[in-house]
Amino acid sequence: MDRKFSYGPMAVLAVMIVAVLLGGPQVMRQLAYAQQAEHLSEVRESIKSSRLAELSESFKQVARAVEPSVVHIAVSSRISRVHGRNPHGAMPNLPEEFRRFFPDFEERFGQPEEGQKNNDDKYDEYNVPQQIGNGSGWVYGHGGKNYIVTNNHVVKDADEITVKFFDKSTRKATVVGTDPQTDIAVLEVETDHLHPADLANAPVEQGEMVFAFGSPFQFEFSMSQGIVSGSGRRLGILGNMGYENFIQTDAAINPGNSGGPLTNIYGQVVGMNTAIATRTGAYNGIGFAIPADMIRQIADQIIDKGKVSRGYLGVWISEMDPKLAKSFGFKGRGVLVDDMVDKHSPAAKAGMKAGDIITEIEGQPVTNASQLRRVVAAFAPGQTITIKVFRNGDTKNFEVTLVEQPKNPMIASRAGGGDQPDSQGGGELDNNVAETLRKFGIEKVETFTKEIADKLELEFTPGVVIGDVRGGSVAAQQGLRPGVIILDVQGKSVENLKQLDKAFGDLKLTEGVRLRVQAGPAKRFVLLELPEE
Incomplete structure (x- = not known):
């Protein structure tokens, strides 16, 4: 007789529980995976x-708008007529045994040593140009014609310049003109259908998003993104007579980016990539660009006139700290006039003097020396401008007619020396005055005479010459050293020890002592202040 088995609901449930317990981990993983897949699908749809x-698409639109205006620049030069001396000799591949037995072979048949020229200089023009560098640039429109703008340092040594456009076509370029004082150069190419870049009309602001274009390390037509980290930066890379007002950015700028445009989110050029701050020679997060307004001002002059003309005031200037400003009774910001370049300078003719503090030019506040130089240079020679100064507790306005800046303003004609001081320059300092000078670190002084000037090969100027300065002293920290001439003390002229003694004897030292001094051709003000006890 067959047996029949019947399983009730409880038995079925028990079997299911056992199955779940045995296969649980796998089931749970499948459930989790399904949930993750569904979430991932939702996120991907959300990102779209x-x-x-939208931001990514905007970046791409900027690239499409700017890159047709960007160029790659290759610079070539014929082999230099002056060859550097190789540390292994003029012929480094010459076998050592040969060099040892024929020691004069290199000298007779090798390349010339540094500073020597080859007798075949006249044939250098037939040498084949070799590439010596590369950089970037961009198309600049002016007067219905298109040009290429780049950095002066990119093309300054070029015998041949090749410009490569975004469509891969190339053209030879010629230099229209350069301005080393701003590191700007303008090139010209014989071609049509160029696409000039748009220039921004407003200055950049800190935090503004920017894009750097160019050919870093010859990776042509590259683009990087960052923000404006700061503005108004001065690096000193263009020398004392350079005009610097750099935009600082963290957009990646590397060798080869020089001359390329820095743009805003609208594809408008706000600057030109020029320099980096680095310890390695490559990008370290700090790059610098010339602002668009300076580029426009300089490039237009180069194109229109073939050169850059700048207004010239003819003063030596410096910046003041609050303590030095206080010694003049001045509160606020301004630029101190240390001296006139000469008695015929525009400022001197207008009545300005050493010790004036310039606060405004044509109604524009002036806050530092670099800004003052840029503002004055922006005016055309022959133009008359109004300069507001602070003098002896009052403000005065001077009408100054500018002249054209000399080619080398640092070499300025100065009036001949003054008269020889009379015999009252002898004598010794009062003990209290001598002690005060020693506290400041000035150990020895004497009347500056024509004989001393001749001995030191200096131009004679009546005053008191410093003979010794103690290291680590207040005077040393202010840059005073032997040979510096004291011209006045707190506004009182001193031409000998007797006058110096009287000037110091009348002073209260609680707020320091202001001196006007001369070192070489330059005159300036310094404030000597004893440390608080």
Whole structure:
């Protein structure tokens, strides 16, 4: 007789529980995976319509708008007529045994040593140009014609310049003109259908998003993104007579980016990549660009006149700290006039003097020396400008007619020396005055005479010459050293020890002592202040 088995609901449930317990981990993983897949699908759909997608598309639009205006620049030069001396000799591949037995072979048949010229200089023009560098640039429109703008340092040693456009076509370029004082150069190419870049009309602001274009390390037509980290930076890379007002950015700028445009989010040029701050020679997060307004001002002059003309005031200037300003009774910001370049300078003719503090030019506040130089240079020679100064507790306005800046303003004609001081320059300092000078670190002084000037090969100027300065002293920290001439003390002229003694004897030292001194051709003000006890 067959047996029949019947399983009730409880038995079925028990079997299911056992199955779940045995296969649980796998089931749970499948459930988790399904949930993750569904979430991932939702996120991906969300990203497609997110602001990130819009931002990315905006970046691409900037690239499309700017890159047709960007160029790659290759610079070639014929072999230099002056050859550097190789540390292994003029012929480094010459076998050592040969060199040892024929020691004069290199000298007779090798390349010339440094500073020597080859007798065949006249044939250098037939040498084949070799590439010596590369950089970037961009198309600049002016007067219905298109040019290429780049850095002066990119093309300054070029015998031949080749410009490569975004469509891969190349053209030879010629230099229209350069301005080493701003590191700007303008090139010309014989071609049509160029696309000039748009220039921004407003200055950049800190935090503004920017894009750097160019050919870093010869990776042509590259683009990087960052923000404006700061503005108004001065690096000193263009020398004392350079005009610097750099935009600082963290957009990646590397060798080869020089001359390329820095743009805003609208594809408008706000600057030109020029320099980096680095310890390695490559990008370290700090790059610098010439602002668009300076580029426009300089490039237009180069194109229109073939050169750059700048207004010239003819003064030696410096910046003041609050303590030095206080010694003049001045509160606020301004630029101190240390001296006139000469008695015929525009400022001197207008009545300005050493010790004036310039606060405004044509109604524009002046806050530092670099800004003052840029403002004055922006005016055309022959133009008359109004300069507001602070003098002896009052403000005065001077009408100054500018002249054209000399080619080398540092070499300025100065009036001949003054008269020889009379015999009252002898004598010794009062003990209290001598003690005060020693506290400041000035150990020895004497009347500056024509004989001393001749001995030191200096131009004679009546005053008191410093003979010794103690290291680590207040005077040393202010840059005073032997040979510096004291011209006045707190506004009182001193031409000998007797006058110096009287000037110091009348002073209260609680707020320091202001001196006007001369070192070489330059005159300036310094404030000597004893440390608080």
